[in-house]
């Protein structure tokens with residue numbers, strides 16, 4: 449009993465996300481396969497992927513299927529050479545799902561590797577859900593479907609979602625509808641630079657990368673690889689770099705934002721740096737007081753659908769730096785959610801002078817201890833492992 453009380457009052461997590469140690473190899477890895485001997489002996493890190501719960505889809509069935517989603521542990525390895533880096537990611541998935549046609553209700557499994565374009569300030573990394581304004585991410589995406597629903601045929605990912613899957617309402621939905629003219633069918637390995645869900649730009653040239661994914665029918669396990677150059681016009685990977693992973697489960701109608709997502713993990717290509725500390729440092733505080741702060745200041749909005757994003761899994765994928773920033777400076781990163789067209793009385797943001805301004809008030813007035821306790825409490829909000 450005493451133990452339970454203590455655990456409730458004081459929580460400390462030493463590992464927020466994984467620290468992945470990349471092993472240097474001396475062969476080209478640009479085409480490295482999932483079964484390559486180069487992976488043997490490389491340190492494996494466990495990366496937990498949490499259900500992304502910020503925005504609900506316009507799809508009741510999918511929302512129901514994922515209502516009680518647990519988290520999932522993926523096993524990740526990294527290797528590098530003087531010019532390239534490669535990741536191997538393995539995750540459990542009971543069903544092999546390959547999208548059979550873009551018009552049907554079947555969805556493919558998939559995975560993505562996300563890299564921050566600027567990680568000079570580890571306390572202010574891009575928003576984990578596909579980057580944010582002024583803080584871009586580079587996304588490598590591989591879907592197990594040979595075909596993709598690409599309504600406008602332009603390779604413009606903003607339009608690569610079915611009508612039901614969009615978060616659009618009102619004029620945005622009209623704009624979406626008018627853009628949906630033609631259907632295209634394309635093989636699906638893609639690269640994007642993304643500064644948020646509504647501003648993803650597909651990258652076709654200037655990046656040497658290769659992805660593949662293979663399903664093991666006996667083990668019910670996917671293995672995927674990404675290899676890419678360390679340096680190109682978008683990224684300059686050296687030292688310790690942040691990386692995040694996402695997986696989609698087609699059998700649960702996962703697509704677009706509906707997925708499992710990790711937080712930022714540090715990948716060490718050489719000596720430890722500030723980033724390792726920012727992503728793996730201790731977070732501690734009085735969780736009971738943190739919860740009291742939450743109930744008093746935050747619950748009214750965050751426990752009400754449509755008022756504010758659900759924070760049910762925020763502890764899984766947000767770093768303490770991000771949480772602190774969200775609380776004291778809400779407009780620094782504005783979550784791509786409902787705008788004024790969606791819920792006229794409770795928009796998540798307004799647009800002022802072309803800039804999104806969060807409707808969440810700043811809590812920068814909060815005392816240091818309350819803020820620390822609140823963050824410790826938020827870090828406990830995450831789904832159990834399945």
Ligand code: HEC
Nearest residue numbers: 502745746749755756757774778781782783796806808811
């Ligand atoms: C008036 C309603 C309101 C209150 C009160 C409020 N929030 Fe928010 N919050 C929002 C809205 C709307 C957003 C989405 C827009 C944005 O990103 O700022 C948001 C976003 C967030 C995010 C980012 C979520 C994500 O998925 O990245 C966090 C974290 C957060 N709030 C924490 C808090 C905490 C902690 C409190 C209490 C100290 C709080 N909020 C109080 C409305 C509110």
